Amino acid sequence: MAHVAQIKIPATYMRGGTSKGVFFNLGDLPEAAQVPGEARDKLLLRVIGSPDPYGKQTDGMGGATSSTSKTVILAKSEKADHDVDYLFGQVSIDKPFVDWSGNCGNLTAAVGSFAISSGLVDAERVPDNGTAVVRIWQKNIEKTIVAHVPITNGMVQETGDFELDGVTFPAAEVEVEFISPVDPSEAMFPTGNLVDDLEVPGIGTFKATMINAGIPTVFLNAGDIGYTGTELQEVINGDPAVLERFETIRAYGAVHMGLIENIEEAAARQHTPKVAFVANPQDYVSSSGKQVNTTDIDLNVRALSMGKLHHAMMGTAAVAIGTAAAIPGTLVNQAAGGGERSSVTFGHPSGTLKVGAQASQNEGDWTVDKVVMSRSARVLMEGWVRIPGDAF
Structure with missing residues (x-):
């Protein structure tokens, strides 16, 4: 042959x-x-x-x-x-x-x-x-x-x-600027709310900030889903039942954000939206053994990508984090202590990351001029x- x-x-x-x-x-x-x-x-x-x-x-x-x-x-x-x-x-x-x-x-x-x-x-x-x-x-x-x-x-x-x-x-x-990650003509918050009650049949109803900035993201409070926000990969990725639970939450979040019409379509849209959970700053040891202290960060964030907890933080999700942190009332902003802020440093499984955002409100609608972070x-x-x- x-x-x-x-x-x-x-x-x-x-x-x-x-x-x-x-x-x-x-x-x-x-x-x-x-x-x-x-x-x-x-x-x-x-x-x-x-x-x-x-x-x-x-x-x-x-x-x-x-x-x-x-x-x-x-x-x-x-x-x-x-x-x-x-x-x-x-x-x-x-x-x-x-x-x-x-x-x-x-x-x-x-x-x-x-x-x-x-x-x-x-x-x-x-x-x-x-x-x-x-x-x-x-x-x-x-x-x-x-x-x-x-x-x-x-x-x-x-x-x-x-x-x-x-x-x-x-x-x-390499400094990277994400210019107008949400156009004024687009809905930064697809549901119209800074915080929603996201009902996930068979699992529960959770407070959620669903935002479209950088990448569509569903933010949850860590405590509401049984976590502290200091978890490393092995805690979540080694449990198929936990991963299935997160995927179900992601699917219903996608429907609420208008990204798909029904949860069955989520299988063909694995990259978006992301699911992340946030918590007030807490001490933890990163995956490299580095000590991260509450004085180093404004909040803790953990995010899933393609069905698994990410080892650090996706750059696009960092845009969403920076944007949401700059808008008083979102779950991300609340976890960071509330109030107005132009930058935030958050803890992730591998350590910390600082991201800046320029957000403004006009007639009740929020816009973001740009989000900036450094990579290599x-x-x-x-x-x-x-x-x-x-x-x-």
Whole structure:
């Protein structure tokens, strides 16, 4: 029996924030995968090594976690006053499914670096030394993001002394600005309320802040669901019944937010919304053994991504946290002590993270001008990724 040979596709394996993924230049993909559709999804699934019933992604580039089962496709921007178009695909580990419904805030930190190194940013916009301001059009959510990328001798500076909890080694700091994460024409709070009673049949009714900023997110009080907000991954991810409970809450939250019409549709929308739970600041020891004290943070937050408790914090969820913290009355704001604030430092399983937000109220409606946080990024490997020629 004859078998089709493997093909090779130019690709770069990058870490951005606390995630990593396979980056492609749109023009380097096979022609059938240069447009949305089945061919593109099948190609990316094979690159990452999904679906894998063993849950390991051994036969692909994925790392068997939501943070490492990711793909990015970039192209020179077709949008005025932007440098690069950024499309993110969250690849399911055990199902033949690529979720295009949201952004990855962590990998956003690597988009500017890749775009500069790949020639997607006009040379006159990149200084010999200093900071390149890369204007990113995030195609999944149709939002503008600005990355401030350090440049040394005309090249992206990746090494440095900026430390990010959840990442082992220091690197160069990349400041990321999420511009108008919620358009004035959009509903930041889809239900119209800062806090709702979210009824989940068979489980209970919970106070919830459901917000669409950065990424649609359902915030709960940790105490209402039996937690303290200091939990690490093993407490939740090792219990299938607990994970199923969270998935049910997520599904009903998605319905309440108007993202889906019925809970059965949640299976085809795994990336959004996120579920997070918040609590007043408490001491705990992070997953790396670092002591986090109440004096270090304003609140504790734990969030789930693709059905598992995240090892740190998703960048887009951090946008939601910063936005909600800036708006008095939300559960996030209450957990942080209430009142007006322009930034918040929260504890997550790997340590702490500070995020700033500029929020204002006009005739009762809240708007956010931008949310800012610092991440880092680094090329891990570049060259070609190979997949069987008949995989897509």
